[in-house]
Amino acid sequence: MEIFNSILSWVMKKRIHQMELFMKYPHDVQSELYKKLINTAKSTDFGKKHGFASINSYNDFKNQVPVQSYEDIFPYIERLMRGEQNVLWPSEVKWFAKSSGTTNARSKFIPVSTESLEDCHFKGGKDLISIYINNNPDSKMFTGKGLAIGGSHQINEYDPSESSYYGDVSAVIMQNLPLWAQIIRTPSLDVALMDKWEDKIEKMARSTIDDNVTSITGVPTWAVLLLEKVMEVKGVSDIHEVWPNLEVFFHGAVSFTPYRNLFEQLIPSKKMHYVETYNASEGFFGIQDQSGSDELLLMLDYGIFYEFIPFEEINKENFTTLTLDQVELGKNYALIITTNAGLWRYNIGDTIKFTSLSPYRIKISGRTKHFINAFGEEVIIENAEQAITKACEVTGAVIDNFTAAPVYFGVNNKGCHEWIIEFIKQPDNLDRFIVLLDETLREINSDYDAKRYKNMALQLPIVHNVDKGTFYEWMKKRGKLGGQNKVPRLSNSREYVDEILAMLNRKTG
Numbered sequence: 001m002e003i004f005n006s007i008l009s010w011v012m013k014k015r016i017h018q019m020e021l022f023m024k025y026p027h028d029v030q031s032e033l034y035k036k037l038i039n040t041a042k043s044t045d046f047g048k049k050h051g052f053a054s055i056n057s058y059n060d061f062k063n064q065v066p067v068q069s070y071e072d073i074f075p076y077i078e079r080l081m082r083g084e085q086n087v088l089w090p091s092e093v094k095w096f097a098k099s100s101g102t103t104n105a106r107s108k109f110i111p112v113s114t115e116s117l118e119d120c121h122f123k124g125g126k127d128l129i130s131i132y133i134n135n136n137p138d139s140k141m142f143t144g145k146g147l148a149i150g151g152s153h154q155i156n157e158y159d160p161s162e163s164s165y166y167g168d169v170s171a172v173i174m175q176n177l178p179l180w181a182q183i184i185r186t187p188s189l190d191v192a193l194m195d196k197w198e199d200k201i202e203k204m205a206r207s208t209i210d211d212n213v214t215s216i217t218g219v220p221t222w223a224v225l226l227l228e229k230v231m232e233v234k235g236v237s238d239i240h241e242v243w244p245n246l247e248v249f250f251h252g253a254v255s256f257t258p259y260r261n262l263f264e265q266l267i268p269s270k271k272m273h274y275v276e277t278y279n280a281s282e283g284f285f286g287i288q289d290q291s292g293s294d295e296l297l298l299m300l301d302y303g304i305f306y307e308f309i310p311f312e313e314i315n316k317e318n319f320t321t322l323t324l325d326q327v328e329l330g331k332n333y334a335l336i337i338t339t340n341a342g343l344w345r346y347n348i349g350d351t352i353k354f355t356s357l358s359p360y361r362i363k364i365s366g367r368t369k370h371f372i373n374a375f376g377e378e379v380i381i382e383n384a385e386q387a388i389t390k391a392c393e394v395t396g397a398v399i400d401n402f403t404a405a406p407v408y409f410g411v412n413n414k415g416c417h418e419w420i421i422e423f424i425k426q427p428d429n430l431d432r433f434i435v436l437l438d439e440t441l442r443e444i445n446s447d448y449d450a451k452r453y454k455n456m457a458l459q460l461p462i463v464h465n466v467d468k469g470t471f472y473e474w475m476k477k478r479g480k481l482g483g484q485n486k487v488p489r490l491s492n493s494r495e496y497v498d499e500i501l502a503m504l505n506r507k508t509g
Contacts, residue, residue, distance in 0.1 A: 015130040022300040023359035027325050034061065034305040037338055045087045046076060046344060062321060067309070067336055067345045070108050076342075080111055081158040081166075088342025089113050095176070096156065097169035097281035110281040112172055116341035120302040121173050124277070124284030125181075127299065128250060131289050132275055136247075141214045144245050145186040149204070149218030149226060150174050152195035167193075169281040170218075186211045197222075197481035205229040213243040217250040220259040221401065221486065225472075227266050239267050252277040254486050255364070255385050257294075261398045262424050278364060282348050283339055286362055295361040300324075303340030308333035311351055314368050321345075329354050332380070334368050351380065370490050374406035375415050375457050377448040379441065381489045387440035388421070394436050395427035401471040401487045405497040407462065416459040420500050422466050434463050466504065474500050 022029045038061065042052035050065045066072070079087050081096060088111060095112040112121075133139055153167025153175060165172075171193050177185070185192075187207045194200040201222075209230055216223060227239050234242050249263065249272070256263075256276055263274070278286035278296050283304050286296030298306070306324055311332035313319040321336060335350045337343060349369060352362045366381035373379070384404060392399060404419040419437070427433035438461055442449040451457040471487050478499075488496050 015127055016134050018301070019127065019130075019297075023297075026300050026360055027323075029300050030305060030324055033301070033303065034058070034338065037303070037305060037340060040340075041089055041342065043086070044090055044342070046342065050344075058323065065345050067307075067319075067321065067347055068343075069347055073343065073346060077109055077111060078158075081109060081156060081164070083159045083161055083164070088344070089115075089340070091115060093341070094164045095172050096164070096166035097172055098166045099169070099281040108281070109166055110169075110343070111341045112169070113341040115303055116283065116339060117173070117176055119340060120283050120304065121169070121279070122178075123302055124279060124287070124299060125173070128275065128277055128287050131287055131297075132248060132250075132273070135289075135291050136273065139247065140245060141247060142184065144212035144214035145184055146215040146217060147186050147204075147208055147211075147213045148174060148192060149216070149222050150192055152193050154195075169279070186213065197476075201225050201229050205233050209234055209242055211243075212245055214245045215248045215250065216246070219253040219486065220251050220256055220263070221254065223249065223251065224259070224262060224266070224400070231266070238269075240269055247271065248273040248275060250275050250277060252279050255381070257385050257389050258392070258399050258402070261392060262400065265398065265425075278362075280348065280350075282337060282343060282346065283341075285335075285337075289361075295355045295363060298360040298362050300360070305338040307336040307338075307345065308352075309336060309347075310334075311368075324360065327354050327357070329357060332365050366490075370488060372404065372406050372417060372490050372492055374408060374492060375451045377445065377451045377458065379417070379445060379448055379490065383441060383445050383448070384490055386444055387437050390440040391427070391433045391436040395429060395433045396425065397423055397427035397433060398425035400424050400468065403471075403488055403491070403496050403500070404461075405491045405494045407494075414455065414459050415457060416461055418462045418464070418494075418497055420464045420466055420470075420497060422468060422470050424468065426465070430463065430465055434461055437461060437463070464501070464504075466500075470500065470504070474503055477503065 038052050038055050041047040055061050055064060076087050080093050085092055091113050093111045093113050096109040097112050099108045099110060148170070150170030151168025153165050153171040155162050156164040156166050174189065174192055187204055191200070191203045191207050194203065204226055230242055231237065231239060236242060240246060246267070251274065256274060276288040276294065276296060277284070284299065284302055285304070286298050288294065289297040308322045308327055309319050311334060314334045327333065330353055332351050332353050335348055335352055337346050337348060347368070349367050351365045351368055353365050355361050355363055371378065371380045388399065388402060391397070400422045402419060402421040404417055407413065407416045407418050409415050438452070442452055448458070475481055475487065491497070
């Protein structure tokens, strides 16, 4: 295994030189990529309708192809799911990444072409390992196995030929991994791709406790459940008593910041590494390439052409779209992508901000539809996570999950924000926690601070301290356990908060 580790480590490091090219020539790489995408798809139905053959410049592209929401592009995806081909992309599409998203209850089906699997998702996975090995040359990761926590997939019943499939993007990737990657992962596919999440956690724990697990990949929320189950089965309090060579957790889908303290309790070793990725159903976008920094390197050679809409313009009828060479540091942008799976100028619903322009590094700041702006306070997910992290640090608390929504003005009440928080470790003083949460929000968001002035528009937040397992139970009732499903952090409506409170009231009523 030591020789195998050395060979694979050497292979992975070779990719670093190719990354340096797109870091050095980002605009050339993106320009060539967009031309290639247009040329490749000019004979598709979408390409013909939007005159791809006559596109000779970015301005042509911008004028002829409108920015698309999922609702806009769904008629084309529906045709693909019913078995038609050459609709959005010329190569055959046999896989779809199913995503519930966090903006509505309806599932989204994102086409996954062979090119997007090979040149985006797989390439992203290899680059993730390459970067990690480059930053940690003494790694022994390949002396053991990587444990991947994914979802499930099924035959696409909308296709009369039953020759296509859909599922969580993690399951789509796992099912199609090359042989060498299957050899170094655990558990077996029949366990990894189970669809009943509660049974799956149990089986994953029992089938991997005797493996030499050196890395874990997954969403923090579900990784916590697995780690707790493994430690429960083995009767230990430190996961390294089960997997002594575990050295890295590759995570994504939700911010790791609120989970860090919890993981450090479950895995007390200071030698443990945490590496963030920005991998979604629509593509693999970013990797944390610097040790000790939570910035993500924007990956520019994965068959994805990037555009950006300034956050303040996302609800305008005539918004501005910017290319990579036009963005500015520290500003929030909605992310627009054109991909080698046939997503054309697609608004994925995420917001990002640039932390570096050479090379291009980003942070995920939230969702275009996930914010609280009931009173002009414009609180985004990044604000909420910063505030809750600070309150936890000072009061010694550790959280599992949270969500928040506005309380609107009423006859007998002023407005405020209402939070539901599930603690793993309780704050030393809940009232102090609430004050710190509020004070931090005021420090980092001037709009929120202005609305809190003398309690005129907004009062101190309401915080519900709920029992462990509350969010798990709620997600289970919604059919959203596991995979890419995640708890909505913020909402401008009270849908999620009211659902959870009603569930709790039924239990106590």
